[in-house]
Amino acid sequence: MNIVVLVKQVPDTWAERKLSDSDKTLDRASVDVVMNEIDEYAVEEALRLKEAATASGGEASVTILTMGPERAVETIRKALSMGADKAVHLTDPALAGSDALQTSYALAQVLSTLEYDLVIAGSEATDSRMSIMTALLAERTGQPQLSGARKVTASMEGTAGTVRIERQTENGYDVVEASTPALVSVVEKINEPRYPSFKGIMAAKKKPLTTLSIADAGIDAAQVGLASAPSQVASFATKPPRSAGQVVKDEGDGGVKIVEFLAAQKLV
Amino acid sequence: MAEVLVLVDHAEGTPKKVAYELLTLARELGTPSAVVLGAGASAAADRLAAYGAETVYVSEAEELDGYLAGPKASVLAQLVADKSPAAVLLPSNAEGKEVAARLAVKTGSGLITDAVGVTPDLTAEQPIFGGSVVVQSRVAAGTPVITVRANSTAPTEAPASGTVEQVSATFSDADRAARVVDHVVEDKGGRPDLGDASIVVSGGRGVGAAEGFGIIEQLADTLGAAVGASRAATDAGWYPHQNQVGQTGRTVSPQLYIAAGISGAIQHRAGMQTSKTIVAINKDPEAPIFELADFGLVGDLFTVVPQLTEQIAKRKG
Numbered sequence: 001m002n003i004v005v006l007v008k009q010v011p012d013t014w015a016e017r018k019l020s021d022s023d024k025t026l027d028r029a030s031v032d033v034v035m036n037e038i039d040e041y042a043v044e045e046a047l048r049l050k051e052a053a054t055a056s057g058g059e060a061s062v063t064i065l066t067m068g069p070e071r072a073v074e075t076i077r078k079a080l081s082m083g084a085d086k087a088v089h090l091t092d093p094a095l096a097g098s099d100a101l102q103t104s105y106a107l108a109q110v111l112s113t114l115e116y117d118l119v120i121a122g123s124e125a126t127d128s129r130m131s132i133m134t135a136l137l138a139e140r141t142g143q144p145q146l147s148g149a150r151k152v153t154a155s156m157e158g159t160a161g162t163v164r165i166e167r168q169t170e171n172g173y174d175v176v177e178a179s180t181p182a183l184v185s186v187v188e189k190i191n192e193p194r195y196p197s198f199k200g201i202m203a204a205k206k207k208p209l210t211t212l213s214i215a216d217a218g219i220d221a222a223q224v225g226l227a228s229a230p231s232q233v234a235s236f237a238t239k240p241p242r243s244a245g246q247v248v249k250d251e252g253d254g255g256v257k258i259v260e261f262l263a264a265q266k267l268v
Numbered sequence: 269m270a271e272v273l274v275l276v277d278h279a280e281g282t283p284k285k286v287a288y289e290l291l292t293l294a295r296e297l298g299t300p301s302a303v304v305l306g307a308g309a310s311a312a313a314d315r316l317a318a319y320g321a322e323t324v325y326v327s328e329a330e331e332l333d334g335y336l337a338g339p340k341a342s343v344l345a346q347l348v349a350d351k352s353p354a355a356v357l358l359p360s361n362a363e364g365k366e367v368a369a370r371l372a373v374k375t376g377s378g379l380i381t382d383a384v385g386v387t388p389d390l391t392a393e394q395p396i397f398g399g400s401v402v403v404q405s406r407v408a409a410g411t412p413v414i415t416v417r418a419n420s421t422a423p424t425e426a427p428a429s430g431t432v433e434q435v436s437a438t439f440s441d442a443d444r445a446a447r448v449v450d451h452v453v454e455d456k457g458g459r460p461d462l463g464d465a466s467i468v469v470s471g472g473r474g475v476g477a478a479e480g481f482g483i484i485e486q487l488a489d490t491l492g493a494a495v496g497a498s499r500a501a502t503d504a505g506w507y508p509h510q511n512q513v514g515q516t517g518r519t520v521s522p523q524l525y526i527a528a529g530i531s532g533a534i535q536h537r538a539g540m541q542t543s544k545t546i547v548a549i550n551k552d553p554e555a556p557i558f559e560l561a562d563f564g565l566v567g568d569l570f571t572v573v574p575q576l577t578e579q580i581a582k583r584k585g
Binding site for chain 1: 336337338341361362365366367368369370372373374376377378379380381382391395396397399400401402403404405406407408409410440441442445446447448449450451452453454461462463467491502509510515516519523524534535538541545546547549553558559560561562563564565566567568571572573574575576577578579580583584
């Protein structure tokens with residue numbers, strides 16, 4: 001079973017995130033960056049599926065796919081140090097400012113050059129928070145979308161496989177099934193990601209990392225990048241932080257005080 | 269005025285509140301048409317007409333409930349091709365965003381998600397980075413596909429004709445690729461959904477145990493509210509993960525958000541910061557949640573919350 005994991009480098013949530021004044025895109029240069037948190041769960045799930053496949057005598061591999069600037073290599077190394085086998089890094093100045101639709105086009109082009117049974121992604125990135133990459137890729141590749149998984153089971157017979165997920169819904173879950181190759185996204189409750197071991201960190205330095213430009217990946221330059229993005233930021237403004245209202249200490253009538261406030265606001 | 273398509277979120281033909289909100293918003297942008305897909309769709313027409321739907325497009329094809337996202341996007345794509353609407357509005361929940369994504373690819377259109385407002389020139393307002401920055405965005409290609417968060421518009425009635433038009437949909441093999449084989453409802457006591465609710469009551473680390481959520485639920489039920497939980501509470505297994513509010517959980521913007529025993533770490537704030545009114549109850553006067561609360565009460569939630577429930581019940585008589 002060959003698994004590709006989509007991994008994104010994002011600004012650290014704990015850092016002050018901002019948009020660049022010049023082109024209104026995410027300022028990636030001036031902030032601390034980390035692996036998108038939910039992607040760690042995606043990597044972990046891929047490693048577990050690989051371990052399960054090899055334990056039952058099958059062959060399996062885990063490939064990391066990242067689109068991002070040069071420094072995204074740090075994030076790729078982390079995924080490799082967790083135990084992934086190899087990585088593909090799509091990086092090109094022409095990709096800067098691409099929106100989600102353009103990114104899905106670029107990733108789909110790279111995926112078309114890889115052999116895989118499963119693509120696993122995190123359910124959302126902490127910077128854009130759109131939660132749509134699996135759906136976009138499904139539409140572009142014609143492959144099934146198994147998104148929002150809190151549980152994944154996959155079985156292969158030769159090259160034909162079946163994937164089944166529990167898709168978290170608003171009031172429970174749906175069981176969704178599809179044939180491979182399939183595109184899966186996972187939510188964070190699916191597992192507990194491992195920490196890279198010292199051995200893993202050392203081994204990661206020697207693992208194969210393929211760097212692709214858009215030309216290498218057969219990506220049309222006219223279809224990526226800020227200028228041709230189908231969604232454009234017209235303007236943005238930093239919102240003044242919410243100002244604190246009144247804070248009172250409970251003197252035994254705290255519940256009454258809250259109701260008085262709510263009544264004054266016509267909320268009860 | 270050009271048509272504006274609104275994908276209706278519904279359960280067996282009963283529209284959710286967000287559908288009325290989207291129709292109300294669509295009236296500012298053009299002539300609203302509702303699109304109701306899946307089992308029970310025909311039953312929704314009268315209710316949607318009351319909120320301004322001139323036309324109600326209906327399809328109850330089995331594929332619409334039997335497969336994820338793809339079939340609904342296909343019906344909308346057909347309508348976009350046939351009717352040339354000015355825009356398509358969808359609810360900004362998990363399914364709405366995925367249908368929007370697939371529709372945008374199918375129609376070669378630009379996509380904006382998580383809008384909290386749309387102006388008549390189709391500029392969308394989006395809060396980003398947990399609400400610390402507000403962005404005005406526009407679609408530059410095709411038919412604007414915009415998903416709008418619940419509670420962004422106050423729904424108002426405006427009766428329209430609500431003419432029902434059956435849509436005969438055709439689906440591709442790709443639409444039938446991800447099959448829903450079972451639909452499991454886990455008990456949630458008939459409470460409103462988090463994403464939709466006007467009031468949300470959330471508990472965090474201070475609740476201390478799964479049993480502690482009993483008083484949170486009682487308060488929620490007295491208010492007709494949904495129940496949320498911080499990541500600390502869901503990680504500890506005290507409350508189900510699907511109720512987690514925050515960066516890696518659900519994003520809510522209700523009229524009223526009550527946070528009990530939640531310190532207000534950035535991970536949580538990212539999911540509730542755009543709530544209209546925030547009330548916080550916490551033992552620790554230094555808790556960051558008080559920085560954004562409109563009303564903060566420093567006290568023990570185990571005495572304050574039951575008292576609050578009792579007082580509200582008394583008012584409601």
